[in-house]
Every structure is written in structure tokens, then in C-alpha cells.
């Protein structure tokens with residue numbers, strides 16, 4: 001069974017990109033299944049840092065075909081920009097190694113305006129979205145009035161449909177007292193983007209089916225994370241798609257029988273961007289230390305929005321939940337090196353809520369916000385571990401930390417990253 005699915009086990013930003021990159025070495029296809037340019041995947045190769053928002057990171061490998069699946073929502077203008085940017089960095093991108101699903105939905109400038117308007121309307125209850133139009137695009141998809149990528153293949157009908165969609169959104173924006181989006185210039189820009197993207201558009205589900213039949217190995221690349229899932233996250237402080245295992249299958253149009261591994265990627269501590277509960281958040285010097293100064297690209301500031309991430313101790317309650325929801329066969333732990341030098345490390349092993357001890361998070365955001373973490377304290381290590389490449393090169397306390405996390409969520413940890421560069425990886 002040739003499909004490996006990579007899933008963020010926390011609130012996104014777990015460092016999935018570098019594991020996609022790792023698995024891509026022995027894959028034929030890397031396929032992304034959900035979200036849009038709200039994501040930011042960073043891969044460091046030597047001194048070169050690639051930041052991708054839409055294009056699957058597999059495109060960095062010469063023999064890999066990158067697929068953008070039907071579950072995605074795609075801003076056509078930003079996709080064109082990203083392709084141009086990557087080409088400018090020397091990455092080869094052609095219709096032979098990048099395929100875009102004709103069934104994926106398009107993000108229009110109206111969706112971005114609506115995203116901003118809705119966040120303003122929410123006031124103090126704002127979700128803290130990335131303002132990329134993600135929610136409104138998925139809203140139109142489920143309302144069965146969205147524009148799909150495949151519509152760009154016929155410029156005449158696409159122009160009409162886009163014009164209509166923008167005009168309809170403008171009516172609502174005007175009713176709500178928000179600025180309307182410009183139509184003529186946006187239509188012209190989208191038509192130009194459509195012409196550039198046409199060669200990349202395919203029925204990617206059938207492509208994947210045929211390649212799988214022929215024995216291709218596929219890595220399914222998740223975006224965001226389990227705790228931002230529209231069903232399983234802390235609703236309404238979630239994204240509008242399913243970054244979890246089910247989303248991978250519907251977002252690519254492949255069958256469950258192809259799956260061999262489901263790899264959860266988790267940071268060795270917790271981070272979250274935007275609003276919503278985060279029980280182990282450390283709004284103090286510990287959080288600041290985990291975040292880093294912002295001088296390095298791996299510090300905890302959003303790749304897409306630049307916002308400082310909220311940081312805290314590892315939450316094994318959430319991780320255990322993510323393992324349950326996704327059926328992880330294994331876990332990869334990232335940024336273990338950031339924990340070096342802490343005298344003591346804490347892990348939330350359970351919550352207490354209204355006098356009851358809980359092994360799994362409660363299902364409402366309100367209750368999650370009131371849950372009090374019950375911590376276990378582990379001894380830290382002082383050694384610099386960034387040069388470790390095998391388990392024997394990790395300090396005993398680091399191995400104990402890894403072992404305890406695995407035990408607490410019932411999933412073996414197979415890989416640990418100890419620095420931002422591609423090679424800074426320990427396999428266990």
C-alpha cells in the first residue's frame with residue numbers, strides 16, 4: 001500500500017514541510033489535500049530557504065510530481081506568483097511536475113474582502129484568521145456557488161461566472177457597510193492568471209488513481225493541523241477544512257485501501273496562531289523563550305502572516321486526541337533542539353475540568369478554555385543536540401522526554417528534528 005499521509009498533530013506550523021521533503025526523496029508524487037495559502041511550508045536546503053504557501057514542497061525534488069488536490073482552495077493570482085518565485089529560485093515547475101485539480105475551488109478577491117469583513121464583525125470574538133479568504137471560499141463551496149479551478153479552462157464562461165460572483169459578493173459587502181471589491185481590474189488579472197494556469201489543470205483524482213494502479217508511491221501532504229479541523233478542532237476557532245486523515249482521502253479523491261502509514265507531525269512543545277483556547281499556553285518568559293526572537297526563520301512567527309505564535313508546554317492531552325482522530329501509525333517530533341537548556345520541562349498529561357480529571361480534551365472551545373492542565377515535570381538537558389543524527393547521540397534526558405511523549409499518546413516516535421536544515425534529523 002503506497003500512500004503515506006502526513007498530518008499536523010497540533011494547531012499547524014508543526015514543521016510538516018521538512019518531513020514531506022524527507023519522504024519525497026523516495027516518492028513519486030507529493031499531493032496536497034486541503035487549505036490554501038493560509039499555510040506556510042518552509043524547507044531549508046543548505047543555505048537556501050524555500051517558503052511555499054500553495055505548491056506542495058515535493059516540487060523541490062527532481063523526480064517528484066506535485067499535485068494540488070480537489071480539497072484545496074486556490075488563489076490563482078498567488079499561485080502564479082508562487083510558481084514564478086520558485087522558478088526564480090531555480091526550481092523547475094512545468095505541467096509535467098505540477099498538476100492542479102480541476103475540482104479545487106478558487107479564492108477570489110471578494111473572498112478576501114469577506115474574510116476581513118467577517119473578522120471585523122466578530123469583534124472581540126474574532127477567530128484571528130489569516131485573512132486569505134479561506135473561510136468564505138469554503139463557505140461558497142458548501143453553499144454550492146463557488147468557482148472551481150476547472151472553470152478557468154473556458155475563459156468566456158469563466159469571465160461571466162467570476163463577474164457574477166464578484167458582483168454578488170459586492171452587494172452583500174455594501175449591505176454590511178464594507179468597501180466593495182473592484183471588478184474590471186480583478187477580472188482582467190484572473191483571466192491572465194487563468195491562461196497561465198490552464199496547462200497545469202487536470203482531473204488529479206484520476207491521475208492519482210492511474211499512478212497508484214501502476215505502483216506509484218504517494219506522499220499526502222497536510223496543511224494546518226488536527227486541532228484546527230472544522231469538525232475536530234476547537235470550533236469556531238478553526239480553519240474551514242479537514243486537515244485530518246479523512247480530509248486527505250476526500251481532498252485527493254483516493255481510497256482508504258491505499259494507505260500504508262499515517263504520520264503525525266508534532267512540535268516538541270505547543271504553538272498556536274490566532275484566537276481560541278490553548279490550555280498549556282505560557283504567556284510569560286517560558287513562552288518568550290520558546291518563541292525565539294524572530295531573527296531566525298525558524299523562530300515562532302507565522303510564515304504567512306508574520307504574527308508571533310502563542311507558545312507553551314507540550315500538551316499530551318491534545319496529542320493523544322490527535323492520535324485517536326487520525327489513527328497515527330507513528331509520530332515525528334520537531335524542534336527538540338529548542339528545549340535544550342531548560343532545567344525542567346513540563347508536559348500536560350491530563351486536564352482537570354470542574355473537578356473531573358480528563359484524558360481527552362472537552363469538545364467545546366468554552367470548556368477547553370477552562371480546562372486546567374495537570375503537568376508532569378521532566379528533567380531537561382543542557383547539551384546542544386543540533387549535530388545529533390542518531391539516538392545514541394541524544395542526551396539521556398532527551399530520550400526520556402521522547403519516550404514519555406510516545407507513551408502518553410500511545411504512538412511510537414520515529415523521527416526527531418534537531419535543527420532547521422534538511423539533514424538535522426534523528427531517526428529512531
Ligand code: IMP
Pocket residue numbers: 011012013038039040127128129130131132133134135223224228237238239240273274275
Ligand atoms: P483561516 O484558515 O485563515 O480561516 O484561519 C483560521 C484559523 O486557523 C486561525 O486561527 C489561523 O491562525 C489558523 N491557521 C490557518 N492556517 C494556519 C497555518 O498554516 N498554521 C497555523 N495556523 C493556521
